[in-house]
Amino acid sequence: MRKLRLGVMISGSGTNLQALIDACASEHYPATIEVVISNRPEAKGLDRAREAGIKAVCIDHKSYEDRPTFEDAIHECLSDHKVQLVCLAGFMRLLGADFVGRWKDRMINIHPSLLPSYKGLHTHARALEDGVKFAGCTVHYVRPEMDNGPIIMQAAIPIAPDETEESLIMKTLKYEHRMYPAAVKLIAEGKVRVSGNKVAVKEDVELPEVGLISPVP
Numbered sequence: 001m002r003k004l005r006l007g008v009m010i011s012g013s014g015t016n017l018q019a020l021i022d023a024c025a026s027e028h029y030p031a032t033i034e035v036v037i038s039n040r041p042e043a044k045g046l047d048r049a050r051e052a053g054i055k056a057v058c059i060d061h062k063s064y065e066d067r068p069t070f071e072d073a074i075h076e077c078l079s080d081h082k083v084q085l086v087c088l089a090g091f092m093r094l095l096g097a098d099f100v101g102r103w104k105d106r107m108i109n110i111h112p113s114l115l116p117s118y119k120g121l122h123t124h125a126r127a128l129e130d131g132v133k134f135a136g137c138t139v140h141y142v143r144p145e146m147d148n149g150p151i152i153m154q155a156a157i158p159i160a161p162d163e164t165e166e167s168l169i170m171k172t173l174k175y176e177h178r179m180y181p182a183a184v185k186l187i188a189e190g191k192v193r194v195s196g197n198k199v200a201v202k203e204d205v206e207l208p209e210v211g212l213i214s215p216v217p
C-alpha cells in the first residue's frame with residue numbers, strides 16, 4: 001500500500017501525536033509519519049516520536065531572527081522528508097500567510113471546540129462560562145486566519161451539569177484522539193475534497209464508533 005507521508009508539528013505534550021503514532025503502527029493504516037517537528041525543545045511529544053523510532057526535530061523559533069526564517073526552516077525540513085500532509089497537533093505558533101499558502105490544502109489542524117465557535121485559547125473554560133450544552137472538537141484545513149478553514153470533521157460533546165474545565169479538557173481529548181486519525185485516514189484514502197471554504201466527503205466513509213461525529217453517512 002502506498003502511504004501518505006505525514007509531518008506532524010507540535011509544541012507540547014503530544015497526545016494527539018501519540019494517537020497518530022498508534023494509528024500509523026497498523027500496517028493497514030494508509031499514512032506514515034516521516035518527521036515530527038517541535039518549536040519547543042522540551043516538548044514531551046519529541047520523546048514520544050523518538051520512542052516510536054520516528055525522526056524528531058526541534059526547530060526553536062527563538063533561534064531565528066524572524067518568523068519568515070523560522071518558517072523557511074520548517075518548510076525545508078518538511079520538504080526534505082517529502083511530506084505530503086502537515087498535521088498541526090498542538091503547535092502553538094501562529095503561521096504566516098506565505099507558509100500557509102505553500103501548504104494550502106495540504107495542512108490540517110485539530111482544535112478543541114466546535115468551530116467557528118471558540119477560536120483561540122481556553123476554549124473549554126469559555127464554553128463553560130457561557131453555559132453552552134455542547135462542547136466539541138474540529139479537524140480543519142489551515143488558512144491564514146487563526147483556527148479557520150474548511151472543516152473536515154467535528155464531534156459534539158455533551159457538557160455534564162457538574163463539568164469542570166479539567167474534566168472537559170480530558171473528555172474532549174478522548175474524542176480528539178479518535179477523530180484526528182480518522183480524518184487523516186479519510187484524506188489518505190482520497191475521500192476528502194476541498195471546494196471553496198467547504199469540504200465534501202465521499203459517502204462510503206467508515207467513521208469511528210463515537211456518537212455525534214460528523215460527517216454522518
Ligand code: GRF
Nearest residue numbers: 013014015016090110111112
Ligand atoms: C489539543 O487540545 C488540540 O486540540 C489543540 O492543542 C491541544 C494539544 O494537545 N490544538 P496534545 O499536545 O496533542 O496533547
